[in-house]
Amino acid sequence: MTLGIISLTVVISVILGVPLGLRSALRQGTRTDRTIGTLSLVALSTPPFVLAILLIAVFAVGLGWLPAGGWSESWPDSLRFVLLPSVALAGYLAPQVMRSTRQSALSILNLQFLEAAEARGLSSASVVLRHLLPNSALPIITVIGVNAAALLSSAVIVEVLFGLPGFGLLIQEAVASRDYTVLQGTALVAAVGVVLVNFVCEILYRIIDPRIRIAS
Structure with missing residues (x-):
């Protein structure tokens, strides 16, 4: 369960953070850039458990779109139960992915190979997707790897709030019964x-960037 929540969190964070980071870099200094930066700062400043409580109050209690807790035995139905916890955790990771993408894209935007791609007649979308995004990918992978431990610790707290059967519930029961073996x-x-x-991140480095393979 914990692995599934963290995996979905990474997917949501990449889907949200990468486009917003690219958009912010391409619109540097504009109102769009400042708005995205402000929203990311607010999200990053909000602890995942606080965001989880807000999501429960709005989408579970208020609107009734998603369950506030519990678990389903069948996988298609289980997605409804892990969506809110994953979004709560993505509130911590997605802003960091966005900032990393923006910073990396800004360092690449003025390089000559992008100008050469535009001179060959490639559209702006092709330049971004085929040249800018691949060369900005390594810092994104680094951010995800560095925050793996923080995601795991936050997932434990969020699982307890949503009553999900994962590391959080296991640790809570172990602490209550003073089962030190389970805690260890x-x-x-x-x-x-x-x-x-982090090992998977190292492998992805070599797959995405051929220069790393050549250097090694």
Whole structure:
């Protein structure tokens, strides 16, 4: 359950953060850039558990669109239960992805290979998708890898709020019963998970950027 929530959080953060970061970089200094920057600052300043409570109050209690907690045994129905927790965690990760994308894109925008692509007659969308975005991808992967441990710790708290059967509920029950063996086991699994995430990031570096493969 915890792995599923974190995976969906990463997907949501990339879907939101990368386009907003590119948009902010391409509109540097405009009202759009300032608006996106302000919204990302507000989201980043809001703790995930506070955002989770707000999401429950609005989308579960107020509008009734999504469940406020619980779990379903079948996978298609389970997506409804993990959506709000993943959005709450994405409020922490998506602004960092956005900022990283913006900063990386700004450092590339004035390079000659982009000017050469435009001189060959490529459309603005082709230049962004085929040249600007791939060269801005490595810092995005780094942000996700660096924040793996923070995502895991935040997911534990969010799972308790939504009553989901994951690391959060397991740790809560272990603390209540003073089961130190379970606590040590969860800490070990979490540490291994963080190491694996960073290992996957290293592999993605080599896949995305051929210069890393050549240098090694």
